Amino acid sequence: MAACWVRLALVTVCLLPCRAQAAGKYSREKNEGTATGKGAIEFRIAKLNQVWEKAQRLQFSPVKLAELHSDLKIQEKDELNWKKLKADGLDEDGEKEAKLRRNFNVILTKYRLDGRKDAVPMDTNYLKDSMDSENDVFEDPKLEKLWNKATTSGKFNNDEVRKLRREFQHHQDKIQEYHILRETVSRNEDIYQNAISPSEAHVKEDLLHSKHAELKDKHRNVQASFERLRKLIHQGYDEDSEFSEPRVLELWDMAKRSNFTEDELDSIKEELKHFETKIEKHQHYQEQLDLSHQKLKHVETIGDKEHLSRNKEKYAMLTEKTKELGYKVKKHMQDLLARLSKGGLNHNEL
Known part of the structure; x- marks a missing residue:
């Protein structure tokens, strides 16, 4: 009888590590990505x-x-x-x-x-x-020269200068994106060429053509954007313009240069108004998030637990809302660019 109890004890001891290992493998924390206490996997x-x-x-x-x-x-x-x-x-x-x-x-x-x-x-x-x-100073010399011309022309009031600065910054971002893409394509070109066997030469040519076509599109876009800024500095802002946000103005100019009918342009204009409202809402939440972050740091130094808890909740809410709106704005911009570049819109999407 004593021998049976000894064997049972040994079996129990051997099973404990297995159960612990299984718990680690199949626990809710592991499956939800919270086993380390860092929160859910993003x-x-x-x-x-x-x-x-x-x-x-x-x-x-x-x-x-x-x-x-x-x-x-x-x-x-x-x-x-x-x-x-x-x-x-x-x-x-x-x-x-x-x-x-x-x-x-x-x-x-x-x-x-x-x-x-x-x-x-x-x-x-x-x-x-x-x-x-x-x-x-803007990094691009041509852009900096144009900016100096704009600020010394006397054509723009304070509000217009702020709006103009947003447009210049938006253009500089496009220049940066173009240079990054050019560098990436150049860096990976040898990899694509060496990774494809000689028997797949036609596939290699298609890949290289696609990459360079994308670069050309980006370059044309940068040139069109700069030309718009140059024209704007010469003529000033149109007081009757229905848009003020740089990205929306760019899309509207793009639409007007295409072969859309008057009815199609009216439909595009309505969607762009909604898009501009979405951008303004996102910018509002970005400003609120910045303020909340500054206030949270201030409250942390004071050590008031009640205020700290409330501020953390507000900060978390603003963070999630800013992320959500940021994604929607960028996805909407991506979709609009793709649709307008084709010269037509699917009106079921409007």
């Missing part, structure tokens, strides 16, 4: 989570984190859609995969998360402060 793709966690470690400002989150969400959606296409054999030449890789590299470089030694957090508060300075 993205379904591992490399996107790594980028997100790195940005948090670098202590990006709340608004910049929200901007990065929007870009990563769009990247995630595109990559998940691509996986479905690949499973159905609809990306045989690898063109969509190559574009996804380029887009991901653009995100890394844009936020300086590409592993270079000069990578530093891009603090939105710093960028905003520098934008308000009268002495700030």
Whole structure:
């Protein structure tokens, strides 16, 4: 009888580690990505989570984190859609995969998360402060020269100067995006060429043609944007213009240059009004998020637990709302550009 109890005890001891291991493997915390206490996993793709966690470690400002989150969400959606296409054999030449890789590299470089030694957090508060300075300089010499011409012309009042500065900054962002894409394409060109066997030469040519066509589109877009700024400096703002947001003005100019009918332009104008409202709402939440962050830091120094709890709740709410609106604005902009560039709109989408 004693021998039976000994054997039972040994079996129980042996089973305990197995149960512990199973609990670790199948626990709710593991499956929901909260086993380490860091909260739910933000993205379904591992490399996107790594980028997100790195940005948090670098202590990006709340608004910049929200901007990065929007870009990563769009990247995630595109990559998940691509996986479905690949499973159905609809990306045989690898063109969509190559574009996804380029887009991901653009995100890394844009936020300086590409592993270079000069990578530093891009603090939105710093960028905003520098934008308000009268002495700030645009990186592109042609843009800086045009800006000096605008500010010394006497054509623009204070409100128009602020609006104009947003347009110039938007153009500078486009220049940066173009240069990042050009560098990425150049860096990966040899990889694509060497990775494809000689028997697939036609596929190689299609890939290279696609990459360079994308670059040309970006370059044309930058040129058109600069020409618009040059014309604006010469003529001043149209007082009858129905839009004030740079991205919306750009889309409206793009629509007017296309061969749309009057009815189609009216339909586009209505959608752009909704889009501008969405952008303004997003900008409002960005400002509120910045203020909430500053207030939260102040309350933390005071040590008032009740106020701290309330401010943390408000900050969390504003963070999520800013992320959500940022994603919607960028996705809407992406969709509008794609549809307008084709020279027509699906009016069921309006």
